[in-house]
Every structure is written in C-alpha cells, then in structure tokens.
Amino acid sequence: MKVPAFQSERLLSLWQNHVEYDLTETGVEPLYLRELVTRAELDEIYESVQLRYIQTDGTPALKEAVCGLYTGMRPENLLLTNGSAEANFIAMWGLVEPGDEVIALLPNYLQVPGIARAFGADVKSFYLRPGATGWEPDLDTLRTLVTKRTRVIYLCNPNNPTGSVLDFRAMQAIVEAAASVGAWLLADEVYLGAELSGSPSPSFWGSYERALIVSGLSKAYTLPGLRVGWLAGPPEVIAAAWGRHDYTTITRNAISERLALIALQPEKRSQILRRNREIAGRNLALLEAAVRKHPDLFSFIPPKIGGVAFVGYNLPINSTKLVTRLLEERSILIVPGDAFGLDGYVRIGYGSKRLPEALGQIVELLAGLQTKGVHA
Numbered sequence: 449m450k451v452p453a454f455q456s457e458r459l460l461s462l463w464q465n466h467v468e469y470d471l472t473e474t475g476v477e478p479l480y481l482r483e484l485v486t487r488a489e490l491d492e493i494y495e496s497v498q499l500r501y502i503q504t505d506g507t508p509a510l511k512e513a514v515c516g517l518y519t520g521m522r523p524e525n526l527l528l529t530n531g532s533a534e535a536n537f538i539a540m541w542g543l544v545e546p547g548d549e550v551i552a553l554l555p556n557y558l559q560v561p562g563i564a565r566a567f568g569a570d571v572k573s574f575y576l577r578p579g580a581t582g583w584e585p586d587l588d589t590l591r592t593l594v595t596k597r598t599r600v601i602y603l604c605n606p607n608n609p610t611g612s613v614l615d616f617r618a619m620q621a622i623v624e625a626a627a628s629v630g631a632w633l634l635a636d637e638v639y640l641g642a643e644l645s646g647s648p649s650p651s652f653w654g655s656y657e658r659a660l661i662v663s664g665l666s667k668a669y670t671l672p673g674l675r676v677g678w679l680a681g682p683p684e685v686i687a688a689a690w691g692r693h694d695y696t697t698i699t700r701n702a703i704s705e706r707l708a709l710i711a712l713q714p715e716k717r718s719q720i721l722r723r724n725r726e727i728a729g730r731n732l733a734l735l736e737a738a739v740r741k742h743p744d745l746f747s748f749i750p751p752k753i754g755g756v757a758f759v760g761y762n763l764p765i766n767s768t769k770l771v772t773r774l775l776e777e778r779s780i781l782i783v784p785g786d787a788f789g790l791d792g793y794v795r796i797g798y799g800s801k802r803l804p805e806a807l808g809q810i811v812e813l814l815a816g817l818q819t820k821g822v823h824a
C-alpha cells in the first residue's frame with residue numbers, strides 16, 4: 449500500500465514544537481487543565497478514575513452528552529474515537545475499495561483524500577472559490593463529477609482552512625449530488641461551534657440516510673490534547689466501524705473521557721465557546737487590520753469561525769517555499785496553501801497569544817519580497 453505524505457501534519461510534526469512562533473493551531477489557544485476543571489473536580493477524578501480499558505465505543509455518560517449536541521441522535525448512532533482523525537480513518541477504511549471514486553471539496557484538511565488514495569480510490573475534487581458571498585462551492589463541477597463509481601463525497605464544514613461555512617442551499621445541493629448516485633457523504637464538522645457569530649451552523653446530521661458525521665473536542669472546544677472525537681451514522685455502519693476500532697486503538701483514555709464529560713456540561717460548554725469567541729474576535733481584528741493595510745499584497749475573505757484564516761498573497765512564489773522562508777528566516781510556522789490543495793494562499797492560525805508579534809514579521813517579510821523581489 450502506498451501512503452501519500454500528509455503534508456500539513458508532516459510540517460507540524462517536524463516543526464510545531466521547535467519554532468519561536470507557532471501559528472498552526474487551528475482552534476484558538478488550547479485550554480490549560482486549570483481552565484477546564486476546578487481543584488474539587490480534579491480531586492474527584494484523582495480519587496475515582498481507574499486506569500482501565502473503558503467501554504470501547506464510548507462510556508454511556510459521554511455518549512449521552514454527545515447525542516445531546518444533535519437532534520435525534522441515539523447512542524447506537526455513535527462511536528467515540530481518539531480524535532476526529534481516528535473517526536475519519538475508521539470511516540474511510542470501511543467505505544473505500546480500490547477503484548472507487550471519492551470526491552473531495554478543496555481546499556481542505558487532506559487526511560481523507562490521502563487515506564482514500566492509500567486504499568486505492570481515485571480522488572477527484574471540486575473547489576471553494578472566492579465569490580460574491582465569500583467562499584462558494586463550485587456545485588456545477590460537483591454535479592459533473594458524480595458517477596455510479598462515486599463512493600464518498602467528503603467535505604469539512606465549517607471549513608479548514610478558509611473558515612467558511614456552507615449555506616443551506618449548498619448543503620442541500622451536495623446532499624442531492626450524493627443521493628443521485630447513492631454515495632456516502634462524509635462531513636467532518638470538527639469546527640462546528642467555533643462560529644464567530646455565536647450561532648452554530650447546521651449539521652449534516654439527519655440530512656441524508658447515508659450521511660456520516662465526524663467531530664470532536666479538538667477545534668471548537670480547543671481541547672486537542674484530550675484526543676476525543678466521534679463518528680456518527682446509521683447504527684449498522686457504526687456497529688461495523690466499532691469492529692474496525694478494535695484494530696486501531698481499542699478504546700480511549702480513561703482520564704480524557706472524564707474531562708470530556710466535564711467540557712460538555714452545558715454551562716462549561718457555553719463558557720468554553722464564549723472564551724474562544726472572545727479571543728478569536730480580538731485577534732481577527734488584528735489580522736484583518738494588518739492585511740487590509742496592504743491591499744495589493746494580500747487578498748482576504750474573513751473567516752466565519754474562530755481560529756483559521758486563509759490569506760491570499762500576490763507574489764510569484766509557491767506557498768511551500770514562502771512558508772519555508774518564514775520558518776528559516778523568522779522561526780514562524782504557518783501552513784502553505786499547497787498543503788490544502790490550493791497554492792497562492794497561506795493558512796494563519798490567528799488564535800495564538802503570540803499573533804501580534806508574529807504578524808508584524810510575516811507582513812514585513814512578504815512586503816520586503818514585494819519591493820525587492822522574491823529572490824531578495
């Protein structure tokens with residue numbers, strides 16, 4: 449099996465913990481444990497958690513809390529996983545055979561397209577393009593791409609890296625395209641809840657009998673270190689996915705499961721989402737002011753969610769090369785558009801505390817390249 453390099457994650461794995469300014473976090477600055485739990489709650493965990501194999505598809509209490517986030521979801525619709533990355537993997541492992549076609553909405557986090565290729569599928573793409581209302585999916589291309597061999601249509605909504613959210617009409621058109629050939633719809637919704645407006649965007653859950661939802665606590669809830677995610681779908685699909693999960697990680701971490709339950713208590717949940725919106729709102733204003741000062745250098749469609757912004761630059765340099773220069777010359781890590789399937793852009797994680805310092809340097813380097821030429 450040939451597994452293509454997962455470019456964005458490789459870059460993070462190599463550099464994220466070694467650079468001065470890491471602007472790759474796609475959620476807002478993750479929570480410290482002390483921000484999530486009180487001493488009393490921690491004491492209770494200390495006294496009561498046994499470090500055993502917990503219920504492998506999800507403890508009933510956590511399953512119930514996750515079901516409460518959706519309309520009409522039941523425990524048998526749900527498999528809890530180690531992060532949404534594992535949920536994506538387990539879903540694709542069960543769906544795709546060599547020769548199948550997978551259609552992916554780009555730009556995107558390229559885990560699912562990479563897995564699809566590794567399993568022998570033919571991956572085609574349709575794009576989000578800058579349009580009158582922001583980033584708009586090219587639905588005409590999607591309609592021409594679906595065939596009887598289309599096994600999965602994959603998208604991430606709200607979208608990483610653009611921070612855009614599909615409108616209802618686009619969601620419906622995508623469901624119709626999938627239904628026209630009986631394809632599965634795999635919707636990665638790990639950013640749902642991070643909307644800057646404070647009103648969550650609609651889920652694909654319940655939109656189609658072949659919709660599979662992936663989500664978790666890493667992004668909107670800013671708890672990536674817990675490694676808690678989930679896959680939701682029809683009971684028979686989830687039962688089969690649980691069987692595959694026996695081969696991957698068996699179960700999750702007993703402490704994380706308890707912390708996740710605390711994070712999803714309604715009051716705590718609103719508090720976390722509010723904190724993240726406040727940080728994101730403040731930092732987005734800084735980012736926007738910096739790029740708007742250079743309209744001939746940057747193009748920018750403001751994100752609708754906290755954490756990620758996809759900024760276009762008007763320079764004759766490939767995004768991976770540009771990011772490498774920032775890394776080598778300024779010890780700043782951002783992610784090239786290349787790693788999401790769209791060159792000419794960079795993704796800036798704007799939720800970091802260190803955004804103001806790093807932003808000044810990013811603008812300085814790019815403005816320098818603009819005046820002196822990219823080889824300067």
Ligand SMILES: Cc1ncc(COP(=O)(O)O)c(C=O)c1O
Binds near residue numbers: 531664666675677
């Ligand atoms: C769209 C998307 N899905 C899944 C993941 C993996 O997240 P985790 O496994 O931490 O939930 C990421 C991480 O960046 C992502 O952007």
